[in-house]
Amino acid sequence: MVFWIFGYGSLVWNPGFEYDEKMIGYIKDYRRVFDLACIDHRGTPEHPARTCTLEEQEGAICWGAVYCVRGGPEKEKKAMEYLERRECEYDAKTLVDFYKEGDDFQPTLTGVIVFTSTPDKVSNKYYLGPAPLEDMARQIATAHGPCGNNRDYLFLLEKAMFDIGHEEDMVIELANEVRKVLGIAGKGISKEKQKPIVPSHVALQSHVRAIQLRPLTAEAVAMDS
Numbered sequence: 001m002v003f004w005i006f007g008y009g010s011l012v013w014n015p016g017f018e019y020d021e022k023m024i025g026y027i028k029d030y031r032r033v034f035d036l037a038c039i040d041h042r043g044t045p046e047h048p049a050r051t052c053t054l055e056e057q058e059g060a061i062c063w064g065a066v067y068c069v070r071g072g073p074e075k076e077k078k079a080m081e082y083l084e085r086r087e088c089e090y091d092a093k094t095l096v097d098f099y100k101e102g103d104d105f106q107p108t109l110t111g112v113i114v115f116t117s118t119p120d121k122v123s124n125k126y127y128l129g130p131a132p133l134e135d136m137a138r139q140i141a142t143a144h145g146p147c148g149n150n151r152d153y154l155f156l157l158e159k160a161m162f163d164i165g166h167e168e169d170m171v172i173e174l175a176n177e178v179r180k181v182l183g184i185a186g187k188g189i190s191k192e193k194q195k196p197i198v199p200s201h202v203a204l205q206s207h208v209r210a211i212q213l214r215p216l217t218a219e220a221v222a223m224d225s
Contacts, residue, residue: 001073001076002068002069002070002076003068003069003076003080003113004066004067004068004069004098004109004111004112004113005066005067005069005083005112005113005114006027006064006065006066006096006098006112006113006114007064007065007066007067008032008052008054008062008063008064008114009032009051009052009153009157010051010153010156010157011064011065011067012064012065012157012160012161012164013156013157013159013160013163014156015065015067016082016086017067017069017078017079017082017083018069018075018078018079019067019068019069019079020068020069020070020071021067021068022065022066022067022068023065023066023098023100023108024063024064024065024100024101024164024165024166025063025064025065025066025098025099025100025101025108026061026062026063026064026098026099026101026166027061027062027064027096027097027098027099027112027114028060028061028096028097028099029056029057029058029059029060029061030054030055030056030057030060030061030062030096031054031055031057031060031061031062031170032052032053032054032055032062032168032170032171033052033053033054033055033130033170034050034051034052034053034136034140034154034174035050035053035055035117035119035127035128035129035130036050036051036052036053036089036090036117036126036127036128037049037050037051037089037125037126037127037128038050038051038089038126038145038150039089039126039145040088040089040145040146041145041146041147042143042144042145042147042148042149042150042152042153043143043144043145043150044143044144044145047142047143047144048128048139048143049139049140049143049144049145049150049153050128050136050139050140050143050150051089051150051153052157053090053116053117053119053127054094054114054116054117055119063161063164063166063168065164066098066109066112083115087115089117089126090115090116090117090126091117091118091124091126092115092116092117092118093113093114093115093116094113094114094115094116095110095111095112095113095114096112096114097109097110097112098110098112133173133174133177134177136174136177137174137177137178137180137181138181140153140154140174140178141178141181141182151178151182154171154174154175154178155175155178157171158171158172158175
């Protein structure tokens with residue numbers, strides 16, 4: 001068995017597993033949104049973080065990185081088990097086509113795995129849904145968990161998209177709104193595409209109302225998500 005996995009969040013800069021090949025590219029008809037709760041990596045059940053998931057949208061594209069794992073059943077099983085623990089808040093795996101830049105009509109790969117989430121608050125307890133930009137920014141600015149704070153997740157994603165040459169307006173806009181909350185406005189990616197600054201230790205009192213979610217039944221896995 002050989003499998004390819006598409007990363008559009010922290011997998012872009014921190015895959016965390018042994019892989020054999022990596023390519024930068026995109027998938028079609030999906031867009032990146034910050035609508036998923038994270039309660040064990042960058043947040044807690046009392047104060048969940050907001051992390052990326054995908055939303056279906058015809059004509060949209062989502063840039064990221066795809067990784068290939070090959071080398072025998074044990075290696076592939078180990079990688080997938082790691083990914084399933086890490087991506088435990090995602091309730092589905094979807095198969096998608098992957099495109100490299102310049103190959104817009106013919107997919108480079110088919111049958112690529114991507115972790116997704118059901119956009120339904122009833123059936124999916126981790127789905128937060130959309131919120132006003134200011135509310136999302138304050139939640140991201142104040143949430144933190146075993147793997148660090150939520151704002152660094154966003155700032156690292158902003159930097160990762162810059163590094164692969166495909167900045168995303170939504171990510172930049174949200175990151176800059178978080179900087180406003182933190183009082184560090186103007187230090188992100190500008191229109192001149194300066195290197196984004198990733199502040200790590202800005203203290204801020206949380207004023208976000210807690211969202212009640214049950215903790216995971218298994219012991220939390222301390223890895224980035």
